[in-house]
Amino acid sequence: MLKNYLSTALRTLWNHRTYTLLNLGGLTVGLTVAVLLLLWVQDERSFDRMHERLDHIYHVNSLVDAQRSLIWTSTQGPVAVYAKREVPGVLEAVRTARHWDLARVIVNDQPFFNSKGLYVDPSFFTLFSFPLVAGNAAEPFPNHQSVIVTEAAAEKYFGTTDVLGQSLHTDDSTSFLVSGILQNIPSNSSIQGELFFPFDLLAKQYTGTGYWKSLESDWGNFNYDTYLLLHADARPDRVAQLLSGIQQKNHPHATADQEYKLQPLADWHLYAPDGSAAGATEVRIFFLVALVILLIACINYVNLTTARATHRSKEVSMRKIIGADRGQLFAQFLGESLLVFVVALGLSLLLIPVLMPVYNDLSGKTLVFDPFQPTVMLLLGGAFLFTLLLAGVYPAMLLSSFQPLQALKGRFGRQNNAGFRQVLVITQFAFSVVLIVSTLVITKQMQYVREKKLGYDRENVLAFWMRDIHDHFAQAKDELEKRPGIRGVASANQNLIQVGSSTGDTDWDGKPEDLSFIVHPVGIEENFLGVMGIELADGTGFSGSKADSAHFILNETAVREAGITDPVGKRFTLWDTEGTIIGVAKDFHVASVHEKIKPVVFYHQPEPWRFYIKTTGADAPQAIAAAEKIWHRYNPEYPFEYEFMDQAYDSLYKSDQRTARLFYYFAGVAIFVSCLGLLGLAIYTAELRTKEIGIRKVLGASVSGIVLLLSRDFLKLVLLSVLMATPLAWWFTHRWLENFAYSTSPGVLVFFVGGATALLIALLTVSVQSIRTALANPVKALRAE
Structure with a gap:
């Protein structure tokens, strides 16, 4: 039976090659783009997940004005000291600070520039899951002239990773001995560095004669990042409240509105210090775009398969008459869909590695596509299952539901589902219009940013x-x-x-x-x-x-x-x-x-x-x-x-520019996939009305009249999709513009241009087949009557 299903599926797909290619093209493009987008989303959501105790690590932010509108991600030096010593529930506290004076590193008289140095407390290597390849994590700095280097830094400076005990010099001629080698920090870590120096070096800079006698008493300089490891039962808001009280007590010039706020390290990459969804909004947007493009591809498949259902009605009827039940027919048609989806997935797996370098350049990422990686397999499986359930089940149910006698007589009642297909066409083009309008608004905002007068002359x-x-x-x-x-x-x-x-x-x-x-x-x-x-x-x-x-x-x-x-x-x-x-x-x-x-x-x-x-x-x-x-x-x-x-x-707008570029391509993909489906429906409609068109031409109908006849219904659907998409596009673009304190106004023209673009593209797509049909010889159409 399985062999029969397979041979029947292959024969059917081959006999209708045009529709098969349209379906394969749409599904392949949809799956490819969706998987690329989901890889980007997964990478953004994976930031800082390498830490074993991530759920209990918090970053301390400082609220420094009465309106709570100014929040610094840095704190004063004493915060970590008092937090560990006096605040219940704080198990560990770590400070980090950029080594701003690290202009160059000298190894064997050879200078190296643009090094990334961090001052860190010793507990940095036990609080965070950055494993040491060599060295003692419990005592990383035997003295103040010790330094931890990453494997990549060791290779860069020394040409080998076997560098324990080797020396390097900083710009002020201070000599440091390598006391540990750190595994390279993953790119999806919010904390980055290649050279790690003892935090106590900063404390040595205090002479005891200034206003602030020591680093532990300096409540005026917000130069340090502070991380706290809390007990599982500790309340972050309570810890922040206690820290604020300690500041009020020890800071001679503290005001009542200077407080602290603890932010989970798990939220550090995607959320702003005030808790607002900064990068998280972009992640949600691209996740939705991936689903929308997959949905558009699925709608194409459903439309083309259900539209051609009448061609297979006699086949279904004969199978039912000779004993096939609905379950067997459902399995057969679902198998045909499964075969198409498997081929589309295979083509996607071939395309993704080819497109990955270009995609990385567009997105600013360094993603590596490994189809056997568990996360990637989950993404591929999820995308495939989503497509199969959405686009495979309904056509199989429809095709297996024909009543034999009615189908043989050419009576289908509601089974032709023309109204349902129209809803699907409207839906997919509505999504496309939203992407087109969003692209236009993003482009307009980027132009506004480039041309905005800043109050000073930055040109040349x-x-x-x-x-x-x-x-x-x-x-x-x-x-x-x-x-x-x-x-x-x-x-x-x-x-x-x-x-x-x-x-x-x-x-x-x-x-x-x-x-x-x-x-x-x-x-x-x-x-x-x-x-x-x-x-x-x-x-x-x-x-x-x-x-x-x-x-x-x-x-x-x-x-x-x-x-x-x-x-x-x-x-x-x-x-x-x-x-x-x-x-x-x-x-x-x-x-x-x-x-x-x-x-x-x-x-x-x-x-x-x-x-x-x-x-x-x-x-x-x-x-x-x-x-x-x-x-x-x-x-x-x-x-x-x-x-x-x-x-x-x-x-300053690299992220916004990447978003704009990606939207350009995504909108183009959505329109392309939508047009594939529209082209398929136009071909099908022309096939159904071949004899009608032949008669009209014999009676004197013009080519333009026939093109208008075949295009009119499709353009009505696209126009409805524009009307439906406009309020959704307005809401989406205004939400995106809220990320800017100063922004352009989208204006009515943007929505008009977006809708007109969708109509024009749809008209060109349908016209290709309409003109071809209108120019055909009517004698050929009538001879078969």
């Missing part, structure tokens, strides 16, 4: 950090300004594209005692505002005189949020410097447009570290050459690294 501005330049800053600046093609030279101590530093150590006349006001301080020299095109709304800029050491310029947001009226001439204190506000700068962005404009305070710093060189597009090569010459004069031991500000600004 070359920027780079300069080491060892303080004593020669004026000379270097003067030489650069004399170079042809350089329109201006300025400097600051921050990257204006994304200012990282912030402080709450400010004061002014009339400041409420309980106000926690966080500003972003930026040190600049006197011509920075002019070169960068930052305009003043009131007052004056820095003059370069000694008096500027006690002068401040606030942006409009800082003035507004501080509540200072008529600010010019008013007292203002930043850190331990009391001075006067001399100007108010018009608002400008110091972060991406995902965030609102932040309060900024400019203070005068005559010799900052970051150069900004204004040039023109045509003169950029000369400006780069001049900057490189200056660089090598004062920093001969370091490679020259620079960036253009417009490129650095674009890099």
Whole structure:
């Protein structure tokens, strides 16, 4: 019987090759794209899952303003110490900090640059599941001159992984001995590094003579990531509350609104510190897109199979008359579907490895496709089962349900299910329209981001950090300004594209005692505002005189949020410097447009570290050459690294740009698969009406009239899908735009263009077959009557 089912299925598929190819094409493309998307989703959801005690590890975030709108992912140094010592339920506490001064690593007199270094507490290697290949996890740092290296770092620096006891030097000539070798940290870990130094090295930097006597008493610097391992019965909110109380008790300047919030490490990658779904939203979107594309492919199969059900009615009737029951027929037709799906899956398995390099480039991932990996097998099995149940069961039920006598007489009643197929066509094109509109909105937002006025001029501005330049800053600046093609030279101590530093150590006349006001301080020299095109709304800029050491310029947001009226001439204190506000700068962005404009305070710093060189597009090569010459004069031991500000600004939106690119392709795939199904239905409809069309042509019907006749019903369905998709597309795009503090408005035109695009593509698809049918010789159609 099985052999009979197989031979019948193969014969049927071969006899109807056009429909078989359309079904195979749609299912193969749908399965391929869906699996690629699900691999991306699975990778995003796998972040930090390598830790054995993940469910009990929390990251400590800091709430630093009264509105709870500003949450830092960093904490002060004492938090971990007090948490482990005084908070019940805390089993372990670990701090990490970036090694910002690690400009180069020297091994055997050979320098290496761009190393990733972390300061970590010793318990880092027991709290997290980062196994040591060599060394003692319980005592990773025998002394302060010890370092742990990853296997990849050992290969890079020493050419081998057998490096225990070997030495390396950092930029300040400090020598470290390798005391352990760490397995390479997986790419799906939120914690990344290749060199791990003892955290106690930071504590040695405190001399005991400053305001903060030691690291354990320094409640003013939020420079450290803190992780807590909690007891299974401990309540994270209660632990955070106790930590907040400890801060209030020990921090001499703490305000009542400075608190802590514990975030599960399992949520660290996909959720923002305030708990909002940042990356999680994108994961859900792409998961839904994968299901939608699979659904569209399944709808194609159901439509084409059920539409052609009448061609097999006599076959079903004869089988029933000679004794076949409905169960046997159901098994036969389900087997045919299964055969098609297995072939489609096989083709997908061949396509996915071919497409994977391109897909990785588009998605920014390094995914590896291994069909025998348990997770991948689960994804493939799930996609296959979803397709089989959705697209295989219903056609088999329909085909096996024909009543023999009625079918032999050509009477099918409701079994032809034309209305159901129309609903399916409307549904699949509605999904396609949503993807098209979403793509248009994302494109419009990306264009808005690129063209948005930031409040300063970023075009053709070359920027780079300069080491060892303080004593020669004026000379270097003067030489650069004399170079042809350089329109201006300025400097600051921050990257204006994304200012990282912030402080709450400010004061002014009339400041409420309980106000926690966080500003972003930026040190600049006197011509920075002019070169960068930052305009003043009131007052004056820095003059370069000694008096500027006690002068401040606030942006409009800082003035507004501080509540200072008529600010010019008013007292203002930043850190331990009391001075006067001399100007108010018009608002400008110091972060991406995902965030609102932040309060900024400019203070005068005559010799900052970051150069900004204004040039023109045509003169950029000369400006780069001049900057490189200056660089090598004062920093001969370091490679020259620079960036253009417009490129650095674009890099803030890498994730959004990847989302846009992926949506372009997904929308194209959805339309392509939908059109395959529409083409199949158009071919089927033309077959049914061949004789009718022949008679119409004999009676004088024109080709255009026949094309309109065959296309009209399909276009009505697509138009209905546009109407149905519009509110869904509006909701989806507005939800996505909520991720931006500043965004474009989609406008009615976007929805009109999206709908018109779907209609035009559908018209072209149907017209191909309609024109072919209309041009056929009517005599051939009528001769068989």
